[in-house]
Amino acid sequence: MSDRISNLPDSLLLHILSSKSLKTNDVVATSLLSKRWRSLWYSIPKLEFHDALSCSYEFFLPFIDATLILVYLKSVKMFSLQCDFHDLPPHKVDIWVNAVIKSKLEHLNLWFNSEFGYTVKPLPSTIFKCSTIRILKLVRVKLSKLSTVNLPSLKALHMMSVEFSDAESLEMLLSECVRLQELLLLDVDLPDYEDTKLDIGRLHHLVIAEVPENLFQIELFSNVTFLSLKEYDFSPDDHDIPTFCSLTHLEIDLLTQNGWSNIVSCLPGFPKLETFIIREDLMGLDWSMEPSPDEVPPCVSSHLKAFALKGFNFLKSEFELVGFILKHATVLRSVIIKTYDYPSPRV
The missing domain is CATH 1.20.1280 (Monooxygenase)
Structure with missing residues (x-):
C-alpha cells in the first residue's frame, strides 16, 4: 500500500x-x-x-532544550509554554524565550500555574523589545521595571495574574502598543497604584477590551466593538459617558449597589448595542425600588438581540430590570437568567 x-x-x-x-x-x-x-x-x-x-x-526540561537546538529557529513563528504542575528554573525560561525571540517570533504564550500554590515567574525584558511579535499572552508572571518598550507590531495583548513592579511600567507598555487591537487585563497587580487613572494615550486601533474599570478613563475605549469592564460602578456621573459608536457587545461586572434604572439610563451611550451581559457579585445587589426610566434607550428598542443577567438573586428590582428589557427590546432573540454558580467543595 x-x-x-x-x-x-x-x-x-x-x-x-x-x-x-x-x-x-x-x-x-x-x-x-x-x-x-x-x-x-x-x-x-x-x-x-x-x-x-x-x-x-x-524528561520535560531536556526535551525543550533538545528541541530548541534541533529546530531551525528562523522558521519558528509561535512559541507556547504551559506549566500546570512544576516550578521551572527561571534561568531556563530566560534561555528558551531569548532563543525564540531572536528568530522573528510572532506569537508568544507563557502560562505558569500550579495545583500546589500560586506561582509567579519573572520574565526577561527582551520580550518587550521584540519588534516582530504580534500576539503576546502572559499568565502568572512577574515583570521587572521596564526601561524601554518596542512592540510596533503587537496586535493582541493578554495578561492574567501579572505582577508589575510599578504602575509606570504598565503605563509605558500600553502607551507604546500603537497598533494594539485586542487587550485583556485580569488580576493585574500594581504595588504602588494609588487609584489614579493610568495615562496611556489613545489606543486608536483597539477593537476588543476586557479591563478593570478602575485603572483607566472609560473614554479610552470609546472606539471598541467588544468591551468587558471588571468591578464597574454605575453612578450618576456615568450618564455623561462618551458615545460608543461602534460597540455591539458589552459585559459588566457589578460589585457595588446600583439602581437598575440608573443602569438603563447609561445605555444611550451605546447606540448600536446588540449583546448586554451583567454579572452580579455573590452577595447580590440590594437594588432599591425605582420608577422606570422616562425614555427607552434606542439600543434597547432597536438593536438589543441578547441579554444576560448572571448571579441572579431573586430580588424584586432584578425582576423589574428583566421585565423592562423583555417589554421594550423588540428584536430580542436570547435571554439568559442565571443564579450564582457556587464552587464545588473539595473532597
Missing part, C-alpha cells in the same frame, strides 16, 4: 504538523515514521510545550 501522505510537499506536511490538535511532542514523534519524516519537523513554525502532557518532569 503506497504512502500518499509522505508524497505531499513539505509545505503542506508542515501545515498539517502545525495544527492545533498536535503538540510538539507529537510532532517530534513523526520523525519515527520514515526517512522522509526524520528531519521534516525541524522546520516546524509552531512549538508548544505543556508539562501535563509530558511523561515526567525530568
